[in-house]
Amino acid sequence: MSHIAHSTTTSTARTERSATAAKAYAAFLGIGLVLLVVAPMFFYPIFLMKLLCFALFACAFNLLLGYTGLLSFGHATFFGGAAYFTAHVVKEWGVTPEIGILIGVAGAAMLGLIMGFFAIRRQGIYFAMITLALSQMFFFFCLQAEFTHGEDGIQSVPRGHLFGMIDLADTTSMYYFVLAVFLIGMIVIWRFINSPFGMILKSIRENEQRAVSLGYSVARYKLGAFVMSAALAGLAGGTKALVFQFATLTDVGWQMSGEVILMTLLGGIGTLIGPVFGAGLVVTLQNYLATSQFPVTIITGVVFMVCVLLFRRGIIGEFYASRLGRKLGFEHRR
């Protein structure tokens, strides 16, 4: 009896706590949205659009690492692959931008299905090595294929008219289009994580054997998560191709796969918005260093090591685990 009473009080306490967390979340979300809407008045819009694309890319990657526990070292394939597909169909076939992006997403999902099919046969470290090797294979494919134009890449891609009406050559229109894409992507991720499917993914992350013994076809769920993550990374990549109006080998190289891992690690693995902050930091740092002689790689490498050694929860994870974060009712376990 006392046991039940005890459990009731704790569960009430938890509900109250998560209620404050929900309020805090809603408040942060509101502030964030307002900031994103007014941001182009204060910052260079191209920079903001780059940031949003990478933020979405990192969140898509986190879907796999943070919520399924799979470390992919090959996500550049989906990001850069979709960039190539979108750039190609928009430039050569003359389709509208939204169709171009959708084709990029479909292509990335297809690539995800193929890579995932092979990679989920092994776990942990092997999974990471297989994804890396397969994405390197895709890199060589892009280097030699006809439509990617090798070292030159696909250049001067027109942004076109959204739905055939709104001219995206206008930077302001383009910014709000990218913001809309970003928000749609985030809502999809949020829905996905909180769906029954997402719950099963978390259970696989926590204890794969138990998920198997409960009768779930773990391989199929992993593959589903992989394709989903690839498609969303493709959404980010396709959009990026329209923002910068080109698609090059940089986006499919292994360095890009490393970068997205860093963004996620820095922001907070397994937090919904952590990767957004991680992406913001990395992109800002790159922009800042782009004008100096000092190579970004050294900084990236050092930040990587520091994060792994001292800072594994990431920025948002540390915030959730801090006194203020706990007071607001956030929970973080990793």
Add this chain to the structure above:
Amino acid sequence: MTMIFGIPLQAFMGQLLIGLINGSFYALLSLGLAVIFGLLRVINFAHGAQYMLGAFVAMLMLQYFGINYWFALILAPIVVGLFGAVIERLLLSRLYKLDHLYGLLFTFGLALTIEGTFRYLYGSSGQPYAPPPQLTGATNLGFMFLPNYRGWVVVVSLIACIGTWLLIEKTKLGAYLRAATENPTLVQAFGVNVPMLLTLTYALGAGLAAFAGVLAAPVYQVSPLMGSNIIIVVFAVVVVGGMGSIMGAIVTGYMLGIAEGLTKVFYPEASNIVIFVIMAIVLLIRPAGLFGRDA
């Protein structure tokens, strides 16, 4: 001219030799990866960077101290091995109790840092390193000319591979290593200094990579990018071989190197990706790898 499968014998043997040389490096590197992984459960992403370091140390020793190839072949692995030991002791050892993926991420960061530093200091382009005067020239084998240095690379890497295998399978130190791989806690209870063993193993792996780097310096150019170019292929080799066995890593390395060389003869466009394709096929047929024990 003698033809084989419609290809001039000369060209065929030449590519076969290049394949065998690449295979030697794959074997040495995947062997080091397997040794480190066996005990530390860390995939050493910095293995390529340590290979590059070996080549650079040899080149710098020649430039600044006039140390010749033969001493560099011994000294460079020691220098890089010591560097590895320091990294392991101070940093990497803090990660053993965590998920293994953190070890991969840490060594990835380490690789980026080393590569970035050398690119900053020496630029991205390669620099030549002359083979030792004793090994210049070529020998006529009757059906082809074998450059002496390339022959030496094949022979000495084979010796290094077999030597490492003997060290691990036949000596007392090797027995400790294998025992600690199976059950570190029990081995520690018997009074063996396991943390020291871990440091030694990492240093040995890094030293082997550097040894391969010195061997590679006269064949390829010494460039900061040489490490990251090869490490991804070596990962594929390791996935094909499975990291359960030392001999498996060696044999797979040579086999895939030769497969790559032969592809260059018959279908050059695919030579970059043939190892990845073989990896995919092996994953379909035998997910644990050709020599793997664990599923």
